[in-house]
Amino acid sequence: AQKITQTQPGMFVQEKEAVTLDCTYDTSDPSYGLFWYKQPSSGEMIFLIYQGSYDQQNATEGRYSLNFQKARKSANLVISASQLGDSAMYFCAMREESGYALNFGKGTSLLVTP
């Protein structure tokens, strides 16, 4: 069964606008971690933000914030003030308590337009 679901294969946003990338997850572990990565066309995976299941507050890192709704099992990434350089693939991932490896969603392709 798919553990990470990203329902938006592609998204468009205008420069300087905010955009939300959706991610839902499925786990029965009480302890888990949620990650977002950016993958530009060069292929490198760039770590953006992390949210632990026991964290009380939503994670923020500069223009990135994670809208964590535990009851809904969602971990949406919000990018504020989009920039042209934000155009890339974005992957949501989860690490469960039972393992160290990451399970990735299928990704969302974001295109920022002028």
Next chain:
Amino acid sequence: GAVVSQHPSRVICKSGTSVKIECRSLDFQATTMFWYRQFPKKSLMLMATSNEGSKATYEQGVEKDKFLINHASLTLSTLTVTSAHPEDSSFYICSAGAGTPPYNEQFFGPGTRLTVL
């Protein structure tokens, strides 16, 4: 953040040859490294988990004899694709956990693009 390197970044080889890909953690010790495979416009699929000094743990469906993984030191893990065939052409990415398990941060190498002719 921590730096993970991969070498080579790109390799083209003939069918039937073996290819070795190195993954190094440059400024931290990584007791655990992970190997992923990514097809074009697809997600990353975990192939195996590599622990320093012990045998790698392979995911279901990944051929152990085809994809040999060695983690000889705390900073180096290698993936050898043996007797490569065109269907092995893919983007291979390693990652390493930084800090203490279960690694609240994982850092990825830049990836190796393998093309088998």
